[in-house]
Amino acid sequence: MSEKDVKNLEEIFETRIARDEKIEPKDWMPEKYRQTHIRQISQHAHSEVVGMLPEGNWITRAPSLRRKAALLAKVQDEAGHGLYLYSACETLGVSRDELYEQLHSGKAKYSSIFNYPTITWADMGAIGWLVDGAAIINQVPLCNTSFGPYARAMVRVCKEESFHQRQGFEIMLTLCRGTEEQKAMAQDALNRWWWPSLMMLGPTDAESIHTEQSMKWKLKRKSNDELRQQFIDQTVPQADLLGLTIPDPDLKFNEETGHYDFGEIDWDEFWQVVKGHGPCNKERMNARVNAWKNGEWVRDAAMAYAEKNEKRKVAKAS
Amino acid sequence: MENTKKNWPLWEIFVRSKNGLEHRHFGSLHAADAEMALENARDVYTRRNEGVSIWVVESKHITASNPADNGELFEPAQDKVYRHPTFYDLPDEVKHM
Ligand SMILES: [Fe+2]
Ligand SMILES: [Fe+2]
Numbered sequence: 264m265s266e267k268d269v270k271n272l273e274e275i276f277e278t279r280i281a282r283d284e285k286i287e288p289k290d291w292m293p294e295k296y297r298q299t300h301i302r303q304i305s306q307h308a309h310s311e312v313v314g315m316l317p318e319g320n321w322i323t324r325a326p327s328l329r330r331k332a333a334l335l336a337k338v339q340d341e342a343g344h345g346l347y348l349y350s351a352c353e354t355l356g357v358s359r360d361e362l363y364e365q366l367h368s369g370k371a372k373y374s375s376i377f378n379y380p381t382i383t384w385a386d387m388g389a390i391g392w393l394v395d396g397a398a399i400i401n402q403v404p405l406c407n408t409s410f411g412p413y414a415r416a417m418v419r420v421c422k423e424e425s426f427h428q429r430q431g432f433e434i435m436l437t438l439c440r441g442t443e444e445q446k447a448m449a450q451d452a453l454n455r456w457w458w459p460s461l462m463m464l465g466p467t468d469a470e471s472i473h474t475e476q477s478m479k480w481k482l483k484r485k486s487n488d489e490l491r492q493q494f495i496d497q498t499v500p501q502a503d504l505l506g507l508t509i510p511d512p513d514l515k516f517n518e519e520t521g522h523y524d525f526g527e528i529d530w531d532e533f534w535q536v537v538k539g540h541g542p543c544n545k546e547r548m549n550a551r552v553n554a555w556k557n558g559e560w561v562r563d564a565a566m567a568y569a570e571k572n573e574k575r576k577v578a579k580a581s
Numbered sequence: 582m583e584n585t586k587k588n589w590p591l592w593e594i595f596v597r598s599k600n601g602l603e604h605r606h607f608g609s610l611h612a613a614d615a616e617m618a619l620e621n622a623r624d625v626y627t628r629r630n631e632g633v634s635i636w637v638v639e640s641k642h643i644t645a646s647n648p649a650d651n652g653e654l655f656e657p658a659q660d661k662v663y664r665h666p667t668f669y670d671l672p673d674e675v676k677h678m
Contacts, residue, residue, distance in 0.1 A: 290648045346625050350609040566587050569614035
């Protein structure tokens with residue numbers, strides 16, 4: 264194909280997206296579209312999968328059977344989200360093995376929020392309420408993204424997320440209506456998860472590199488700063504309802520703008536965690552790599568068994 | 582060391598959400614064999630009563646049309662307006678037809 268032909272195809276491609284047409288896996292697409300999507304969808308999948316680890320930490324120690332069943336179902340959903348997304352990503356011509364390899368070698372990123380530790384039961388409440396809350400704000404606009412398999416996966420994911428946030432808020436509410444000690448535990452969890460949750464919505468617009476192209480492809484519909492504002496505006500009244508204090512002395516409702524003004528985010532901390540120096544980066548990666556390595560003989564055995572059965576079937580038929 | 586590592590193949594998953602409806606494509610997953618694909622599909626795609634029946638087909642068995650052939654395949658139908666009821670002029674007195 265000549266350069267002119269490609270340019271032509273690219274133009275047709277961009278107008279299709281502008282018209283709100285969906286792109287499906289076998290359609291022609293610019294190489295950059297394919298690569299950007301592989302990167303974003305796989306990062307998203309990795310985040311769902313690594314995201315199981317901080318909460319998995321508390322399944323065996325949940326305070327009641329009701330909480331245990333809910334947490335288990337929630338973590339299982341996150342595994343499902345990872346699988347929907349990996350399967351969407353694979354339609355772009357990358358294999359599951361390559362994707363795992365990118366995660367395990369540290370080449371691929373996942374959401375930095377999962378590199379923080381879960382040290383008390385209240386963290387299960389704070390994660391559901393804040394982390395899943397921020398995830399919902401990030402994900403809802405993606406239900407209309409241009410790549411069909413990604414959009415379809417996101418519709419399914421979003422349907423399941425609202426239970427995650429509600430179960431988390433219920434944990435917070437129960438603690439806040441409990442003893443002094445329990446309420447203090449909830450406050451402590453909010454103190455630790457608030458800022459990382461704000462960071463989760465991504466670097467400020469001024470420092471965000473991919474935004475313009477991503478907007479065109481509907482991989483992004485609102486800027487990071489807009490999403491963050493939306494998250495803060497919706498979450499502050501919920502904290503009030505719990506009777507908890509958001510750990511930001513500069514947080515104040517601005518009558519003029521109709522939004523909350525908030526304090527400076529520590530972006531150094533964010534970049535440190537992204538670069539691998541968060542409190543749990545190593546632990547998370549080790550857990551993933553070990554799970555993959557230690558499961559290898561099981562995968563091989565299942566494959567050998569399947570092949571043996573297949574041979575038997577063929578022998579019987581002949 | 583053996584170097585011919587075999588990965589679990591990819592399967593396409595189709596789910597009938599209730600009797601009376603057709604099976605619809607839900608996504609894909611990896612499994613060693615058909616039985617495992619069914620079990621995994623149950624866990625991945627029907628955790629909330631999304632289905633009453635599941636089909637699994639190994640992805641390599643699906644032959645798909647090429648979008649580059651769309652003109653050839655689908656355009657001929659575009660100018661056959663006489664295949665639609667609105668093409669036919671009937672007087673207003675004819676009701677319910
Ligand atoms: Fe999720
Ligand atoms: Fe979630």
